[in-house]
Amino acid sequence: MGVPLRYNLRNILVRARTSAFSAGGIALVVAATMLLAALVGGLQRMLVAAGEPRNLIVMRKGATNDGSSQLPREAAQILRAMPGVASTPEGTPLASAQLVNQPFIRVPGGGRENVLVRGVEPIAFRVHDRVQLVEGRIFRPNLGEIVVGRGAARRYGLRVGSIADFGRRQWTVVGVFDSGGTAFDSEIWADVGDVQGDTRRQGYSAVRLRVAAGIDPSDMIRRIDRDGRFTLEAKPETVYYQQQAETANALYVLVLTLAVVMATGATFGALNTMYAAVSSRTAEIGTLRALGFGRGAILLSFLTESLLLAGGGLLAGLVLALGAMVAVNTLLRGVAFSMMTFSVATVLLEPTPIGVLLGVGFAAAIGVAGGLGPAWRAANLRVIEALHRA
């Protein structure tokens, strides 16, 4: 027969402060782990979701991102005319030649940073399905008109009608777009001719093209790679963004290390609490044994108590982490930092299954590891001696 759960609950409540402290320690561990995992999760989502499975990105061979690639104008023309490129019902090829530029922009509240300005043709909005105009209209060429991503609009205080100051001129915001939380949200899009003029550059950074239905993308990639005229390299957008996100995967290792070390520390704290609980209840344990509860029942009971504490910590930690995420995302509008491309992107913290799983896993591990030793000691107390203490 088992010791009733109520016995454990009451015991936790009797020493409320101690219980709250050790559960609090566990809660902070869970919260810190989840916060870091949410940062990595947001970063991955931002990058990975930006890729369209049937889109290819074509860059200079060896370039790691479109910010550090240059293509001549002729290469873009050849790619546009390549057989196998999908086209709109009107017959325009779904191939978007783009020029990426990273000028300084003033940040409200002081300082300057690099913003990613993507010079595109109107077809870009058809090639990147996720990018949807939510306000205003698309830019017209040669007028210095721009559309800004939602994240960039928030960060730089821009809206339809406002003037943005970057590059060699001033620009008028005519629209705002949303790309579903992907990296495009932190960008500013302008007419490619305007960007070429502003940067005094002739060519492009990259070409994004949609592979027509029924055509094998890998076949297309091979054809582009083999073209001897330009040293080009094509890859699926999904692969491209996966590679961009690889650094984020390395971060998971850091998060995990941090979480393991923290959890170990919290386990030591839990051990202390539970050992103290056992020693202050020696007499009670003796009584329980004398009443006929077996060793197994005592062991289970103390283990349960430790798990209950960890469970309480887990719940508090989840609430704390979610609260912090909402606060960061709404009050601070995400975490901005520059990545491989040197321009600033804003990452929204995103609660990930992995983060929750890590939190639950660590709380459970702390509960078991912190309870097992003390429970073992409790179960093996000598009844007579224990009763002497009463």
Added chain:
Amino acid sequence: MTWTGFVVRNLLRHPLRTALTTLSVALSIFLVCAVLTLPAALNALFERTASSTRISVHHEAGLSYWLPLSYVQRVKAIPGVAAVNQFTWFGGIYDEPRNMFPNFAVDPETVAEVWPDYRIDPGALERFRRIRNGALVGEETFRRFGWRLGQEVTLRGTIFPVNLTLQIVGVIPASGNPVMLWFHRTYLEEAMEPYGGLRLVGMLWLRADRPEAVDGILRQVDAMFRNAEAQVTAETEQAFFASFLSSFRELVRLVLAVGVLVVGAVVLIAANTAAMGVRERIPEIAILKSLGFRRRPILVALLAESTLIGLVGGILGAGGAYGILTALALAGKTGAGGFLGPLSGFRMSPQVALQGVAISVIVGFVAGAIPARNGARLNVVEALRRLF
């Protein structure tokens, strides 16, 4: 029994508990040190590069806007300018695309004048000037790729349509610049000849002959190009890096927030231990008081216990972090690749370790404060009654 003996004996009364608490503190301080290393590395980078006489001149629109080459000669004429050099971002890839590191075309003649604080070996500088395709490499990059002096390496251009084969002629000490690679500007110009040549430059670096001349030079550079085809921003190296690194500020803040959570967790754990200790010792404290001990020595003894745990835990944790991070840095494993950009190859400084120990002592003190106060304020009659 001496007072110190009393504190130590009390700590050893529950050796397991003391050990667990100390280890718990040590692990947390380990993390706190690791977390503090990021902002500290930013500051260190800052101070290291913050020469008080070096000035950066770049296009006011951004670093992707280049300047006419003629600007080099024009700024040279400004009084107070001791030397001028230049950076042209080549963006070359070595071997694998993911091996990204900054590589610039520079003027080999004035490297020593503009960056005397980098303490580049004079022999290496001499070879750099002499060998047409010579290159100087930051220590970390040199080690990361396992290069040797005299080795030829090929950088594939991604922005320029050329590949360059460079000979490594010397190393830039890590205290100067650990990651950059510098090669001859003229070598790049020659390679670009078939493609229309190269008459632009990424940015300029000037060095003032004395710190007092800096403000005047900044004003003169601004005035010189105010109505020119490319307008420039002239700023001290310090200001330049500050704005470059400001984009890391929010990330650093989040990481520090996590650090605060870690410290909070360990305060709770240590406070719990201290409270347990005091609770178990109520009868003893009552007896001490009835023997005539005043509040203060009792309070101090209890506080000393948890502060001592903090101190020992802090030394263990901070020392461990210092050892491990230094070993990792020596093995070239920190920085998570390109992710941290200018921070790759950072190291933990002894100051961070000291900060960790300080935080740990404070943690121990704070954690012990309330339980110790409660213990010292114990009502003797109450406590003795409970005893008998």
